[in-house]
Amino acid sequence: MQSIRxxxxxFSGPPPASMAACxxxxxxxxxxxxxxxxxxxxxxxxxxxxMIITKPGRRMFPHCKVSLSGLLQCAKYIFLVDxxxxxxxxxxxxxxxWEVAGKAEPQPPCRTYLHPDSPALGSHWMKQSIxxxxxxxxxxxxxxxxxxxxxxMHRYHPRFHIVQADDLFSVxxxxxxxxxxxxxxxxxxxxxxxxxxxxxxxxxxxFAKGFxxxxxxxxxxxxxxxxxxxxxxxxxxxxxxxxxxSSSGFCQSSYEGYEGEEGYLAKRKDxxxxxxxxxxxxxxxxxxxxxxxxxxxxxxxxxYSTEQLVPAPASYQLYxxxxxxxxxxxxxxIGSSIxxxxxxxxxxxxxxxxxxxxxxxxxxxPSNCGPQHLAGPQDYSGVLNMTMAQAGKSGVISxxxxxxxxxxxxxxxxxxxxxxxxxxxxxxTADYTTQAVHHSYHHGNVGxxxxxxxxxxxxx
DNA sequence: TCTGCTCCCACCTTTGAACCGG
DNA sequence: ACCGGTTCAAAGGTGGGAGCAG
Numbered sequence: 001m002q003s004i005r006x007x008x009x010x011f012s013g014p015p016p017a018s019m020a021a022c023x024x025x026x027x028x029x030x031x032x033x034x035x036x037x038x039x040x041x042x043x044x045x046x047x048x049x050x051m052i053i054t055k056p057g058r059r060m061f062p063h064c065k066v067s068l069s070g071l072l073q074c075a076k077y078i079f080l081v082d083x084x085x086x087x088x089x090x091x092x093x094x095x096x097x098w099e100v101a102g103k104a105e106p107q108p109p110c111r112t113y114l115h116p117d118s119p120a121l122g123s124h125w126m127k128q129s130i131x132x133x134x135x136x137x138x139x140x141x142x143x144x145x146x147x148x149x150x151x152x153m154h155r156y157h158p159r160f161h162i163v164q165a166d167d168l169f170s171v172x173x174x175x176x177x178x179x180x181x182x183x184x185x186x187x188x189x190x191x192x193x194x195x196x197x198x199x200x201x202x203x204x205x206x207f208a209k210g211f212x213x214x215x216x217x218x219x220x221x222x223x224x225x226x227x228x229x230x231x232x233x234x235x236x237x238x239x240x241x242x243x244x245x246s247s248s249g250f251c252q253s254s255y256e257g258y259e260g261e262e263g264y265l266a267k268r269k270d271x272x273x274x275x276x277x278x279x280x281x282x283x284x285x286x287x288x289x290x291x292x293x294x295x296x297x298x299x300x301x302x303x304y305s306t307e308q309l310v311p312a313p314a315s316y317q318l319y320x321x322x323x324x325x326x327x328x329x330x331x332x333x334i335g336s337s338i339x340x341x342x343x344x345x346x347x348x349x350x351x352x353x354x355x356x357x358x359x360x361x362x363x364x365x366p367s368n369c370g371p372q373h374l375a376g377p378q379d380y381s382g383v384l385n386m387t388m389a390q391a392g393k394s395g396v397i398s399x400x401x402x403x404x405x406x407x408x409x410x411x412x413x414x415x416x417x418x419x420x421x422x423x424x425x426x427x428x429t430a431d432y433t434t435q436a437v438h439h440s441y442h443h444g445n446v447g448x449x450x451x452x453x454x455x456x457x458x459x460x
Numbered sequence: 461t462c463t464g465c466t467c468c469c470a471c472c473t474t475t476g477a478a479c480c481g482g
Numbered sequence: 483a484c485c486g487g488t489t490c491a492a493a494g495g496t497g498g499g500a501g502c503a504g
Contacts (some may be wrong), residue, residue, distance in 0.1 A: 052497085055466075059495070092463080139465085190465050191497090198497070207495040210471035267477075 031162060033179040034150045036129050040204060041183040049186035050197045057136030057147035061205045064132035064158050064184065071122030071162070078163040078171055079125060081132055083148050086155035086185050093193030101153065112161070119167055132158075136189065150188040157185040163175040164382040209339040373455060 035041065040062045041049075052058045064081055071077060086105060092101035113135045117124065138147040150156055157180055165174035192198045202211040 061496090202497070205496070206473055208471090209473075211497055273491060 031068065031070040031177050033160060033162070034067045034069075035181045035184070036067060037062050038181075038183065041181070044197065045185060047181040047196045047200065048194055049184075050192055050194060051137055051150075052192065053137045053139040053150050053152060053188045053190060055138060055140045057138040057140075057143070057145060059133065059136055060158075060186075061201055064135060064160070065129050066179075067129045067158060068122075068125045068162065071126055072164070073121065073123045073126075074117040075122050075164055077122055077125055077166065078118040078161075078165050078174075079120075079130060079198045080112045080118070080161040080163065081115070081135065082110060082112040082160050082161070083137075083150055083156040084159045084180070086157055090151070091153050091155065091187060096194075098187065098193075104154055105151050108151060111146065111148050113146070113148055114168075116266045119165060121198050125162075126348045139188070139190065152188050155185060155187050157182070157253055196298070 088104045089100045091098045136147040160179045165171045203209045
């Protein structure tokens with residue numbers, strides 16, 4: 001475990017000679033990322049995925065597992081994942097469905113989980129699936145283990161970043177390509193709310209085998225206190241009852257179909273086109289008008305699959321994005337392909353992307369930041385192409401594509417030193433620095449990458 | 461009273477060291 | 483000495499439930 005932030009002092013020098021001399025070598029090809037266990041994710045998502053967060057940290061289940069292609073075989077890449085708030089709300093579980101319970105709490109320090117294999121050659125990343133099994137989620141804002149900090153009762157989705165860089169020190173000059181998968185959206189909870197999710201977890205997580213009906217835990221079940229019917233409803237037996245009932249028919253197929261990977265996938269093959277919101281509790285809410293304006297809804301969420309050009313900041317300005325009618329969190333419904341074999345893939349459409357944050361060079365206010373500038377889910381290539389034209393401008397387009405920064409968020413949440421500590425290591429950054437200060441942004445210049453929330457923590 | 465969080469528990473899988481035989 | 487397979491114990495992950503705090 002090592003904090004990238006600890007490496008920040010090493011970030012202040014010039015770009016590696018190899019990069020400076022041959023910048024083209026770091027231009028991206030057509031990177032394709034495929035989510036593994038898509039059907040399992042979809043099964044959870046249809047019900048409303050919940051992830052337990054605990055003080056010591058809890059693994060995700062299903063865990064993030066993707067495969068990559070289109071990388072340069074001999075180029076080194078760093079692979080990261082962070083969690084993006086799905087919207088600006090806090091939720092509560094009420095009467096078998098999620099309801100908005102108010103505005104989201106201020107975002108905790110945003111941390112990024114670095115895949116322990118990083119950096120590694122493209123051939124390494126592509127030879128097999130990449131698992132973030134050991135990624136842990138916590139609600140402990142003082143966590144010292146590098147776990148990703150989330151708020152309970154808030155919705156998030158993981159965001160994957162592939163960065164072409166020789167080492168951690170050169171990340172800040174490197175090209176980011178970011179991928180998200182809408183089916184990986186989840187609600188962080190400290191205890192499961194939806195018994196169907198509990199049932200799914202027990203059925204599919206090997207570590208929870210002891211809670212399965214057919215398991216050898218009869219003694220455990222026998223010891224359960226039958227006094228509280230509400231509690232009993234959460235037992236696997238009760239879940240079985242609900243599973244058989246018609247009221248839960250929407251998930252019945254999911255449960256029964258998932259008898260082993262092959263059988264499940266075979267049955268699910270034709271079901272991939274089913275709209276999630278049709279069954280999802282979230283969809284139900286939207287139908288009731290509770291969250292009609294929420295960017296989290298599948299019907300209002302961006303349906304374009306696009307790489308995130310800017311790594312995650314501490315705070316995501318979701319209200320703002322919301323305000324402009326687009327979620328700042330890219331999803332991959334369009335532009336992605338579902339193979340039908342339990343994998344969902346997304347292919348990058350940006351041959352090259354300048355990624356060095358240049359927050360203010362183009363004065364990205366609400367009117368010109370975020371996906372609202374995209375022509376539409378199916379026509380954003382023009383905007384993205386601008387990244388090529390301006391690649392030499394250190395990622396101007398980054399903010400045109402997606403500006404998740406919050407000016408409402410107190411900057412004090414960042415434990416890293418202020419931007420003034422980092423002199424721009426690059427001539428191009430001088431101007432942004434001025435503007436960055438002016439706008440109180442912490443990452444207005446390249447020199448601030450080191451403290452950029454994307455790299456606030458890493459796990460080794 | 462209600463809701464959400466923390467702690468502890470029993471049960472399970474995973475992991476790695478130790479051991480053994482070829 | 484080396485290698486591969488097996489065994490076993492420790493470590494760690496899991497959801498449930500009780501209790502606590504706001």
